[in-house]
Amino acid sequence: MVKTNVPQIVAIQIHNLTRRFGELTAVNGLSLEIYRNEIFGLLGPNGAGKTTTINMICGLLPVSEGKITFPGNVRKDRRSFIGYCPQENIYYPKLTCLEQLLFMGQMYDQPFQLLKKRAFKLLHLLGLDDKTNVMAGNLSGGMKRRLNICLALIHDPEIVILDEPEAGLDPQSRMLVRDYIRSCKKEKTVILTTHNMDEADRITDRLAIIDHGKLLLLDTPQNLKKTMGEGDILEMLTEDVSESVLNDFIEKMKLFPIQLTRNGNILLFTHTDMINRVVEIKKLAEESGLKIEELKFRENTLEDVFIHLTGRSLRQ
Amino acid sequence: MKFVSIITKSFKEQIRNYWVLLLTLSMGPFFLFIYDLMTESSPQQYKICVVNTDRGITVEDSFVNYGSDFQFFFKQKGNSMAAVTFSVCTAAGKEQGIEMVRNNKADILIIIDRLFSQTIEKKLANDHTNLPQVEFIGDLTSQKYLISAVWINEMINEYISKVTGSKRVVEVKETPLGESGAIGEFDLLVPGILIISLIMLMFTASIAFVSEVENKTIIRLKLSKLPPLAYFGGISVVQLLIGVLAVLLTLFTAILLGFGYSGSLPVMVLVAVLTSMSMIAFSLVVAAITKSANEVLVVGCFPMFLFMFFSGAAFPMHSNTLFTIAGYPITFQGLMSPSHAISALNKTLIMNMKVSDIMPEIISIIVLSIIYFGVGALIFKRRHLRTL
Ligand SMILES: Nc1ncnc2c1ncn2[C@@H]1O[C@H](COP(=O)(O)OP(=O)(O)OP(=O)(O)O)[C@@H](O)[C@H]1O
Ligand SMILES: [Mg+2]
DSSP, X not given: OOOOOSOOOEEEEEEEEEEEETTEEEEEEEEEEEETTOEEEEEOOXXXXXXXXXXXXXXXXXXXXXXXXXXXXXXXXXXXXXXXXOSSOOOOTTXXXXXXXXXXXXXXXXXXHHHHHHHHHHHHHTTOGGGTTSBGGGSOHHHHHHHHHHHHHTTOOSEEEEESTTTTOOHHHHHHHHHHHHXXXXXXXXXXXXXXXHHXXXXXXXXXXXXXXXXXXEEOHHHHHHTTOSSEEEEEEEOSOOHHHHHHHHHHHTTSSOEEEEETTEEEEEETTGGGGHHHHHHHHHHTTOOEEEEEEEOOOHHHHHHHHHSSOSOO | OHHHHHHHHHHHHHHHTHHHHHHHHHHHHHHHHHHHHHSOXXXXXXXXXXXXXXXXXXXXXEEEOHHHHHHHHHHHHHHHOSSSEEEEEEOSXXXXXXXXXXXXXXXXXXXXXXTHHHHHHHHHTTXXXXXXXXEEESOTTOHHHHHHHHHHHHHHHHHHHHHHOOOOSOOOOOOOOTTTTTOBHHHHHHHHHHXXXXXXXXXXXXXXXXXXXXXXXXXXXHHTTOOHHHHHHHHHHHHHHHHHHHHHHHHHHHHHTTOOOOSOHHHHHHHHHHHHHHHHHHHHHHHHTOSSHHHHHHHTHHHHHHHHHHSSSSSOOOOOEEEEETTEEEETGGGSHHHHHHHHHIIIIITOXXXXXXXXXXXXXXXXXXXXXXXXXXXXXXXXXXXO
């Protein structure tokens, strides 16, 4: 996941991408480049425009403005080199896992013997071996999710687009999926959307944080976390107090070289040497008349970055 | 290749949705059983009720009653007809006779006038001032009444000329076409029911087309490079199999129940295949304007009832010319393929006509299928298969 300085080949170039639904602008002037062999994440809260962006990349939705190009690809029809796992599970309930993988593969003109091998391999890698001959309609939610990921990959596309691949997965399955996505990187470009910070942090190489259809930040997860300031975070949950008391305290804090972010009743303090600052902060808070309900000490997360950027939490 | 994949996939799905499949296939046989329970399968019988009010006349010391004589003559004739059977019964009076017609115990009531014998005797004496009178009573809209009336009329003329020795002006001869004289009510219904079993195909076919839209798998097909024609074609082939199976099952049931047909079975199967195709094509239109099986069930009812009731499947229909194309009249019925199918089946199975005789029907069905398919495919593509 460490970023190298090897010059990157652009797989997808998005320029000023905009999509309007009537009055609403779901995606607003998005410009970014996605490199070959990277795992690219789109992070944002509900309604940020992630699915809309992806649908435009796949060619399911016409763009209102802007352009999407695939410079690395000579083939004109993007349908042949994109594999798509939609946010919502889409499958043939009356076909078995194997049957639908083979069927979809055939729709992409793949040779049958090769398809068969690939299908078994995919089912194995995503932990569905024993469900090979089970009708998709009879799978559990998490299994359907994994089947959907298999379906995106059955024709061995160069670009894999996964809309919330981890939704509804238990921790074990999540590990399987993550391992698989990471292994894809060697020969594919992966785009995934999520509002799961942990997922984004752990598997993406670069991450675009979007909200209201706009790109807020684009960088590696490590660098993004640095934008919050180096170091650890002190999270302070205050009791319901008047705005004036809180604002008074925030004013006072400005005198210290400590970064402060507020998210409702929660105050986040960031500093490289947090441990030695805790006493100081606590004292100041008590002096200002602030009642502390809980005081937590933790590492910097992407969630913090998001709150810092948007002033609101991702988990609503 | 993709075409074959679609066929096998659609076939599997159809078989696994066996509940819907069973219902579709059992529709025709089921209707036949019901009809069989409701109708007599013996050849058509015309029930005639006679009320003889003739007072008779005494001629040279012997009493004659031409009324009862006619009745006897009439009964004999009725039994000797091969193709059509008439059963004659008598009622005590007019009131009772009318009651019998009302209760469907008789198709026609004839009342022989009280002066029947007297007028005949006068006629014999060359007094032509009064003619022998017979009154017909019955439901004028009933086909059975009409046929009975024509026949009785003829009998009366024959009888009068026999007893009076007068020359008949006209002699009417009736020749039933094909088997139409010998077949029963049940046999008459079979072609319609064969077509009804195909009209039901509209539901399975529409649902097959629309199920991909409903479970959104159409998105996957859009993203793969599946040509729409392969999609439509693959599903159609499976539905065609179901259609042919439905017709054969219905026909088999009909034969088991004693269906007497005369025409050739291959021609019947040809008509069934063509009709299935047109129904599948029509289903594409239904699927194109709906988004789910539920919608198909609601929307599909409109054409289903149109096809069932106004195409002649359930009962004979006549319709007015809507407009003409190059002198060829287009009727509302003519726009519905089942009406041509029924006409073709009637011609072959009942009137024993050859393929060449049903060419106009065959061509109409094919043309309509192409039109339905074109319209359906166009709308379906625009609504459900649009890609960038
Ligand atoms: N077909 C549509 N018609 C109208 N509005 C739409 C349509 N599709 C999406 N939107 C709107 O566009 C905005 C972005 O939706 P989108 O599905 O892209 O969000 P998202 O980032 O994928 O959210 P989530 O995390 O909930 O999946 C939302 O406000 C949504 O209501
Ligand atoms: Mg989404």
